[in-house]
Amino acid sequence: MTIDLVLTDNISDIVSISKFLKVKKVIVAKKFANILEIEKVREKTKKEPLAFYFCHILDKADYNEVKKFKQKADLIAVQGGDVGINKFAVSNKLVDILLMPCDSHKLTFDTALARLAKQNNTRIGILFSNFLETKHGFERTMLFKQYIFVTRLLKKFKVDALFFSGAKKTTQMRNPEDLSAFANVLGFTESQAKRFTTILPKKILGGKK
Numbered sequence: 650m651t652i653d654l655v656l657t658d659n660i661s662d663i664v665s666i667s668k669f670l671k672v673k674k675v676i677v678a679k680k681f682a683n684i685l686e687i688e689k690v691r692e693k694t695k696k697e698p699l700a701f702y703f704c705h706i707l708d709k710a711d712y713n714e715v716k717k718f719k720q721k722a723d724l725i726a727v728q729g730g731d732v733g734i735n736k737f738a739v740s741n742k743l744v745d746i747l748l749m750p751c752d753s754h755k756l757t758f759d760t761a762l763a764r765l766a767k768q769n770n771t772r773i774g775i776l777f778s779n780f781l782e783t784k785h786g787f788e789r790t791m792l793f794k795q796y797i798f799v800t801r802l803l804k805k806f807k808v809d810a811l812f813f814s815g816a817k818k819t820t821q822m823r824n825p826e827d828l829s830a831f832a833n834v835l836g837f838t839e840s841q842a843k844r845f846t847t848i849l850p851k852k853i854l855g856g857k858k
Contacts (some may be wrong), residue, residue, distance in 0.1 A: 670822055674702065681705050772849070828842075
């Protein structure tokens with residue numbers, strides 16, 4: 650079962666390109682304004698041929714926000730980027746995914762955070778769109794360098810990763826073969842890459858329909 654996580658809620662375009670990519674399930678991830686917004690978008694997708702799921706993204710450390718949206722969102726993610734918010738994400742058992750824990754400028758994911766992620770079963774989400782949108786060669790090289798190091802930590806401490814397109818527009822969506830190859834480039838084995846692009850995404854959705 651092919652699953653992708655996108656950062657756009659353009660439902661009609663998602664449905665159209667998903668047919669071409671053979672994507673069967675889509676996780677719409679964004680910072681929803683409130684619970685009502687999730688319910689409205691969910692209602693809008695009920696008659697679509699794809700199965701849609703909804704992930705609320707936090708951009709700051711706020712435990713009350715986690716508890717509030719956990720009631721209605723299928724998944725909770727935290728947008729990483731600095732040590733403080735990364736630590737909040739991997740220390741909170743209600744958080745499902747830490748998205749992009751570092752950028753090209755600074756390495757903000759270390760051994761201590763990897764241990765906490767393993768302990769609390771927090772998955773590390775790596776989004777292809779972040780690499781795709783890096784325009785300068787040096788910046789892209791540094792981003793790859795950071796995530797090759799992150800990959801080593803994830804492998805060492807047996808932390809689960811998730812590879813998604815993270816598409817901000819539907820033309821950035823990718824099939825699982827592309828994402829699996831991307832995981833290989835960062836240093837994961839073929840079996841690990843397959844697990845992180847096809848098996849684990851299905852597992853985190855559990856029995857949600």
